[in-house]
Structure formats: C-alpha cells, structure tokens
Amino acid sequence: MNEQKTEEGVLLQTIPYLRDQRIIKVFTETHGLISLLVPKKSLHFLTDPFLIGEWIYEKGKNDLYRLIDGTVTDSLSHLRIEFSFLQAAGEIAQDLLKTQYPEKKGKDLYRLVTVYLKKLKNPLFPTTLLASFRLKLLLHDGLLAFERKCNQCDKKASLIERGESLCEEHVSLDSVAFSPAEWEILETLLTVRQFQQIEKTEVSEVLGRKIKNLFESSL
Numbered sequence: 001m002n003e004q005k006t007e008e009g010v011l012l013q014t015i016p017y018l019r020d021q022r023i024i025k026v027f028t029e030t031h032g033l034i035s036l037l038v039p040k041k042s043l044h045f046l047t048d049p050f051l052i053g054e055w056i057y058e059k060g061k062n063d064l065y066r067l068i069d070g071t072v073t074d075s076l077s078h079l080r081i082e083f084s085f086l087q088a089a090g091e092i093a094q095d096l097l098k099t100q101y102p103e104k105k106g107k108d109l110y111r112l113v114t115v116y117l118k119k120l121k122n123p124l125f126p127t128t129l130l131a132s133f134r135l136k137l138l139l140h141d142g143l144l145a146f147e148r149k150c151n152q153c154d155k156k157a158s159l160i161e162r163g164e165s166l167c168e169e170h171v172s173l174d175s176v177a178f179s180p181a182e183w184e185i186l187e188t189l190l191t192v193r194q195f196q197q198i199e200k201t202e203v204s205e206v207l208g209r210k211i212k213n214l215f216e217s218s219l
C-alpha cells in the first residue's frame with residue numbers, strides 16, 4: 001500500500017483531464033508545489049482555485065500524486081466579490097507556478113501567500129499587494145539584493161538589473177529604472193513588516209508594472 005500524506009495547501013490551478021478527472025496544482029506548507037490527480041467527480045468540490053484545504057493524497061503512477069480526500073479550510077469566497085481581487089489572486093498563483101516546485105522549502109512563503117490572499121479585500125489594494133508580494137517572493141528566493149547604493153560604486157542606486165542595485169553608469173543589460181520617489185516606495189515595501197503599513201503605501205499602476213517587469217526579468 002502506498003503511504004498517505006495529509007497536508008495543508010492552497011489550490012493554485014485546475015486543469016481538466018480525461019473524462020471526469022482533473023489535475024490540480026497545490027502549493028503546500030511543507031512539500032512545495034505539487035500536482036495531484038483528482039480521479040473522480042465526487043472530489044470536484046476540492047478543485048475551485050484559491051481554496052485553502054487539507055489534502056490527503058498518495059503516490060500514484062509516474063510522478064503524479066493522487067488525491068484521496070480532503071476538506072476545505074477556507075474557500076476565500078471574498079475573492080469572488082470583485083474581479084480585481086480574483087485577477088490579483090490569479091497573478092499570485094502564476095508567480096508561484098513559475099518559481100516553486102516540489103519539495104522546495106517554503107514555509108515562510110506559504111504563510112505569506114495565505115495571509116495575502118486572505119487580505120485581498122480592499123478595492124484600492126490589489127496593486128500594492130501584488131507589488132509587495134512580488135518583491136517578497138524575489139527576496140525569499142534569493143533573487144533580489146536591494147541596496148541604497150550602487151553595487152559597484154558609491155553612487156545612489158536607481159536601477160535594478162538581475163536582482164542587483166546599480167547606478168546609471170554601471171548598468172549594462174536589461175534593467176528596470178526607478179525614480180527617487182519610487183525607490184523610496186520599494187524600500188518601504190521591502191522593509192516594512194506590518195501589514196497595515198504595507199496597505200497604506202500607495203503604488204501607482206506605473207510602478208506596479210515596473211515591479212512586474214523586475215519580477216519577470218529576475219526569473
């Protein structure tokens with residue numbers, strides 16, 4: 001008999017599979033991002049994206065795990081109130097699908113993801129939340145070294161290239177440039193720990209897009 005595992009996780013993506021089956025991608029608390037085969041219709045209540053649940057599964061054929069049963073801990077139903085919440089949750093899911101994999105350690109990241117998804121309730125907030133999430137994800141994965149000064153000289157840094165803070169003189173390839181005011185906001189988002197303070201930080205659409213570019217160019 002295969003060994004069963006029970007674990008908490010957040011469902012990021014559901015893919016239809018043969019007949020009534022589905023494949024789901026779950027970001028778990030201790031085993032990273034895993035793929036589970038949902039073998040029957042009676043388990044479809046566990047396939048709505050972004051629900052947080054307890055997943056009971058076992059090793060199936062090949063590398064795919066097989067879902068045996070589960071319970072919904074939090075359906076995060078508030079995400080369905082506003083399209084912008086659902087869209088932001090979808091972007092968080094995509095960012096995790098790109099960066100996480102099975103057995104990658106991520107307990108702190110898991111906590112961050114569930115807190116952020118639960119806090120996605122304020123209509124003015126998705127841009128700030130996404131920006132903050134992406135910066136924290138880069139830090140978590142060791143892909144960002146944010147400094148006030150250029151990595152190569154004593155000048156103030158104003159660009160980020162492959163995770164390094166640089167001045168205009170020392171930048172060479174693809175970099176993302178920030179104004180002094182934007183640099184301050186980056187610093188706030190990266191250093192502040194309290195959620196209320198993050199929530200108070202205003203991130204413009206332009207800065208939100210720059211942080212998205214920064215995120216994607218760092219992968």
Ligand SMILES: [Zn+2]
Binds near residue numbers: 168
């Ligand atoms: Zn420099």
